[in-house]
Amino acid sequence: MSSAVNRRINNELKNIIEKFHNVNCKKLFPNNEYKITISFKNRNITFFLDKNYPFKEPIVKINGNDYIKMLCISTDNFSKKILNTKYNIDCLCCTSLSCPNVWKPAKSILDYMLEIETNINIIETILAMKYTYIVCKSKNIFCNEIPEYICKFI
Numbered sequence: 001m002s003s004a005v006n007r008r009i010n011n012e013l014k015n016i017i018e019k020f021h022n023v024n025c026k027k028l029f030p031n032n033e034y035k036i037t038i039s040f041k042n043r044n045i046t047f048f049l050d051k052n053y054p055f056k057e058p059i060v061k062i063n064g065n066d067y068i069k070m071l072c073i074s075t076d077n078f079s080k081k082i083l084n085t086k087y088n089i090d091c092l093c094c095t096s097l098s099c100p101n102v103w104k105p106a107k108s109i110l111d112y113m114l115e116i117e118t119n120i121n122i123i124e125t126i127l128a129m130k131y132t133y134i135v136c137k138s139k140n141i142f143c144n145e146i147p148e149y150i151c152k153f154i
Helices: 003-020 067-075 077-087 109-138 145-151
Strands: 023-028 033-040 043-049 059-062
Touching (some): 059 109
Antiparallel strands (some): 023 033
């Protein structure tokens, strides 16, 4: 990686450490890549920056799982309906920085982390609503307002 890219990564790390505090960065040899791990909400979020960074988006794993696969939770009809009505989003994947069509060199790892923070909250909300509806339905509660009211307290 060039010295300009190394400088950029070091500047980005300062901003990330300022916001998230628990950050670990390793330069991986011989392929000259960076591995940046941030501990956040009981999760280890790892960014892999290859030699094409910042012109190519980083690969992101959360607790060893692909971030992009985590975003695919929104593929079922229930999740799509919540995303559309509550957040005005059709698809988490299509609006994510992990999508090559969305990533731009002006974006940073901090931008990515802020997106991940938002998406984790969205996914947790969707899962809470989904399972609350399932439990209510199993108890023969078919009024939509009750599960929504319960979710306000979760």
